Amino acid sequence: xxxxxxxxxxxxxxxxxxxxxxxxxxxxxxxxxxxxxxxxxxxxxxxxxxxxxxxxxxxxxxxxxxxxxxxxxxxxxxxxxxxxxxxxxxxxxxxxxxxxxxxxxxxxxxxxxxxxxxxxxxxxxxxxxxxxxxxxxxxxxxxxxxxxxxxxxxxxxxxxxxxxxxxxxxxxxxxxxxxxxxxxxxxxxxxxxxxxxxxxxxxxxxxxxxxxxxxxxxxxxxxxxxxxxxxxxxxxxxxxxxxxxxxxxxxxxxxxxxxxxxxxxxxxxxxxxxxxxxxxxxxxxxxxxxxxxxxxxxxxxxxxxxxxxxxxxxxxxxxxxxxxxxxxxxxxxxxxxxxxxxxxxxxxxxxxxxxxxxxxxxxxxxxxxxxxxxxxxxxxxxxxxxxxxxxxxxxxxxxxxxxxxxxxxxxxxxxxxxxxxxxxxxxxxxxxxxxxxxxxxxxxxxxxxxxxxxxxxxxxxxxxxxxxxxxxxxxxxxxxxxxxxxxxxxxxxxxxxxxxxxxxxxxxxxxxxxxxxxxxxxxxxxxxxxxxxxxxxxxxxxxxxxxxxxxxxx
RNA sequence: GGCAGCGUAGCUCAGUGGUAGAGCAGGGGACUCAUAAGCCCUUGGUCAUUGGUUCAAAUCCAAUCGCUGCCA
Numbered sequence: 312x313x314x315x316x317x318x319x320x321x322x323x324x325x326x327x328x329x330x331x332x333x334x335x336x337x338x339x340x341x342x343x344x345x346x347x348x349x350x351x352x353x354x355x356x357x358x359x360x361x362x363x364x365x366x367x368x369x370x371x372x373x374x375x376x377x378x379x380x381x382x383x384x385x386x387x388x389x390x391x392x393x394x395x396x397x398x399x400x401x402x403x404x405x406x407x408x409x410x411x412x413x414x415x416x417x418x419x420x421x422x423x424x425x426x427x428x429x430x431x432x433x434x435x436x437x438x439x440x441x442x443x444x445x446x447x448x449x450x451x452x453x454x455x456x457x458x459x460x461x462x463x464x465x466x467x468x469x470x471x472x473x474x475x476x477x478x479x480x481x482x483x484x485x486x487x488x489x490x491x492x493x494x495x496x497x498x499x500x501x502x503x504x505x506x507x508x509x510x511x512x513x514x515x516x517x518x519x520x521x522x523x524x525x526x527x528x529x530x531x532x533x534x535x536x537x538x539x540x541x542x543x544x545x546x547x548x549x550x551x552x553x554x555x556x557x558x559x560x561x562x563x564x565x566x567x568x569x570x571x572x573x574x575x576x577x578x579x580x581x582x583x584x585x586x587x588x589x590x591x592x593x594x595x596x597x598x599x600x601x602x603x604x605x606x607x608x609x610x611x612x613x614x615x616x617x618x619x620x621x622x623x624x625x626x627x628x629x630x631x632x633x634x635x636x637x638x639x640x641x642x643x644x645x646x647x648x649x650x651x652x653x654x655x656x657x658x659x660x661x662x663x664x665x666x667x668x669x670x671x672x673x674x675x676x677x678x679x680x681x682x683x684x685x686x687x688x689x690x691x692x693x694x695x696x697x698x699x700x701x702x703x704x705x706x707x708x709x710x711x712x713x714x715x716x717x718x719x720x721x722x723x724x725x726x727x728x729x730x731x732x733x734x735x736x737x738x739x740x741x742x743x744x745x746x747x748x749x750x751x752x753x754x755x756x757x758x759x760x761x762x763x764x765x766x767x768x769x770x771x772x773x774x775x776x777x778x779x780x781x782x783x784x785x786x787x788x789x790x791x792x793x794x795x796x797x798x799x800x801x802x803x804x805x806x807x808x809x810x811x812x813x814x815x816x817x818x819x820x821x822x823x824x825x826x827x828x829x830x831x832x833x834x835x836x837x838x839x840x841x842x843x844x845x846x847x848x849x850x851x852x853x854x855x856x857x858x859x860x861x862x863x864x865x
Numbered sequence: 866g867g868c869a870g871c872g873u874a875g876c877u878c879a880g881u882g883g884u885a886g887a888g889c890a891g892g893g894g895a896c897u898c899a900u901a902a903g904c905c906c907u908u909g910g911u912c913a914u915u916g917g918u919u920c921a922a923a924u925c926c927a928a929u930c931g932c933u934g935c936c937a
Contacts, residue, residue: 457866474867474936523870523871525869535867537937606934608935613937643933677870678870678871678932678933680877680878689876693888696900697902698903701902701903702902704900705900709898752877760887766903770903770905773897776896776898778898789898
């Protein structure tokens with residue numbers, strides 16, 4: 312039975328380059344999941360886009376004497392290039408800056424207003440007279456009332472970790488100009504989350520398939536009691552509030568960016584030439600998955616579902632497989648200290664599948680995990696190259712040397728050959744099962760263990776020995792392993808698409824792995840093999856030192 | 866501070882009531898088709914700590930410590 316699967320991925324902020332934490336946390340798992348669902352025949356739509364709004368991008372633009380549009384455009388182009396090179400297969404990667412997104416957002420805003428889920432109230436806001444604008448919480452600095460630290464931010468004191476309100480700071484100052492802000496009442500629209508408390512609790516309770524971390528923190532918010540929150544901001548960059556008197560305000564980015572999942576679907580439908588096609592995913596039977604990092608669980612399991620419930624008639628997320636964080640060589644990622652591995656840098660120097668392999672192997676599914684160049688090189692060389700790449704290479708070169716570069720006739724299979732092929736076929740099923748549950752690490756382990764079994768089998772069979780006595784016996788074991796390789800090219804396709812296609816072609820198949828589908832297809836006797844080329848490149852140990860030296864350098 | 870997740874071998878992790886596991890790294894061996902890869906054997910753990918429930922706890926409960934995130 313085919314299903315409709317909507318894969319929505321966190322909207323990256325177009326304020327700087329992508330780093331490996333974002334890839335491991337959201338984009339790679341989303342892509343693996345989307346590829347798997349496509350190959351098993353599901354109807355898949357994978358969308359996301361650049362988040363162009365919010366205060367940081369405007370402040371950066373001022374500092375660099377440019378416009379928010381220019382910064383957004385630069386990084387949006389860079390993101391698109393990265394997806395292409397890393398094989399992140401979006402059906403549409405748009406931006407929050409489109410007319411379509413504005414229209415969809417404003418429609419939702421006005422509908423919620425009309426239904427009473429958005430109401431006016433006023434709140435105290437810091438206003439900087441010398442900058443002539445209201446300041447977001449984090450742009451007010453001052454002395455922490457809790458620990459006395461002189462550089463506490465209005466949202467949080469970094470030195471004692473306590474969350475703060477800008478009005479609590481002693482001697483507040485504007486983080487941009489250093490001037491003294493004053494606090495003024497400002498009118499905003501509040502989302503009536505409190506009114507949806509029961510409905511949300513019931514819905515969350517029915518989602519027992521959610522991950523521990525997602526369910527735990529979502530339940531925590533509900534038990535605490537949901538509070539109404541402002542969904543507009545005193546800022547002049549973003550989606551305009553479609554209400555008279557709010558010309559100098561904009562819709563809050565977290566209210567608006569998640570609407571992108573819906574607006575992007577509408578944009579995709581329009582580009583397909585079928586404006587109603589979005590309804591297949593949002594009104595008809597479909598499962599919506601949102602791949603995100605653990606930092607924005609609240610917005611995806613409560614705030615956005617509340618918006619959808621209030622609007623009415625649209626599908627809610629089916630699953631929100633949020634990942635934990637990736638540290639870099641034992642330390643937290645830090646953009647300001649340049650403690651990060653930037654995706655563009657990686658892609659300039661190494662293969663996409665090597666990264667996809669390593670990041671899947673250490674994917675932070677249940678706890679924070681660590682990226683290190685040493686482990687990257689080690690796992691590439693000792694696992695990916697040695698276990699999988701070498702398996703393909705040793706068998707393919709053997710075929711060229713002894714069987715004229717064609718698939719030999721296996722003849723009647725003996726018990727161990729039959730068993731290995733059964734296990735390979737079973738592995739495809741198990742991998743699929745794991746991928747369907749978003750257990751990506753488990754899927755990879757299953758695949759690699761199949762490659763290992765094939766290596767063991769080869770050593771037992773030793774066709775390099777048997778060929779001296781019986782060409783048929785050697786043909787049988789070699790043909791068997793070619794079958795396992797074919798199975799692996801399928802089973803690993805969602806995770807390692809580039810090398811899977813390469814192996815598929817090396818095995819003499821035409822077309823693509825994707826077209827062939829999620830099944831084991833044995834290469835036919837006589838099928839012409841391509842001249843084998845190594846699937847993966849072995850990395851020089853010097854890479855570890857070179858790359859480690861780059862960390863933390865400005 | 867509150868809430869949530871996590872803490873198992875040197876590393877990455879699996880294991881949710883029944884004799885502590887895998888891969889990689891380390892040590893040894895036999896082989897040689899292969900990117901000096903693969904295969905076999907092997908060293909290695911007070912399952913964060915303390916207490917409790919149970920015939921039986923890595924697993925359930927409580928407290929403590931540590932790491933990360935969130936506090937919209």
